Amino acid sequence: MGYLRKDDILLVIIGPSGAGKSSVIEKLQKKGLVAVTPSWTTRPMRSEESVSAIEHHFVGKDEFRKKKDEGFFLETVQMFGLPYEYGLPKITKSKNSQVPLIMLRSILIPLLSKYYSNFTVYQIEDDEQKIKQRLLKREAAGHNMGTRLSDYEKEVASGRKIASRVFTNDSSIEGLSRLLEKAIKEDFKIII
Secondary structure, eight states, X not given: OOBOOTTSOEEEEEOOTTSXXXXXXXXXXXXXXXXXXXXXXXXXXXXXXXXXXXXXXXXXXXXXXXXXHTTOEEEXXXXXXXXXXXXXXOOBOOSTTOEEEEEOOGGGHHHHTTTOSSEEEEEEEOOHHHHXXXXXXXXXXXXXXXXXXXXXHHHHHHHHHHOSEXXXXXXXXXXXXXXXXXXXXXXXXXXX
């Protein structure tokens, strides 16, 4: 299938932890609208995630280091004061009329722009209290929250500066999915 060139189209989904990015991306992938390239991470999976998660590829530190040494990643980073590494892989070309997609955090957009120039950014947001409840639930399940909640307002504000569209997850994932589907069809001129 190959990889995107610098000027090929790309959709980037950003937003704070707990906003619903993963859930809505999964819906869009199942509809055949997007082709997701997962980021790689040494972060442990959460209880609601699986090895087959489409937005992240979970690996141990040794495998991550091996891929890094082989030059598999465009860039690697650590975020939020947590010990986990994240790797930005080359973005895979999509088949048919699917839009290539990657899920990132807003602070990683400058890294992405070193390699890709024709991307559109959508930000997913939710009410801060709802996000706080989701993140506290994750923390109770043993997942380190780091500084994610304290950086919520900063992350939302920085994302709004770079996003061409902002979506609020204030009803249901299905409703949010329909809104994104409509936007993707408009922005990428897709007829499915």
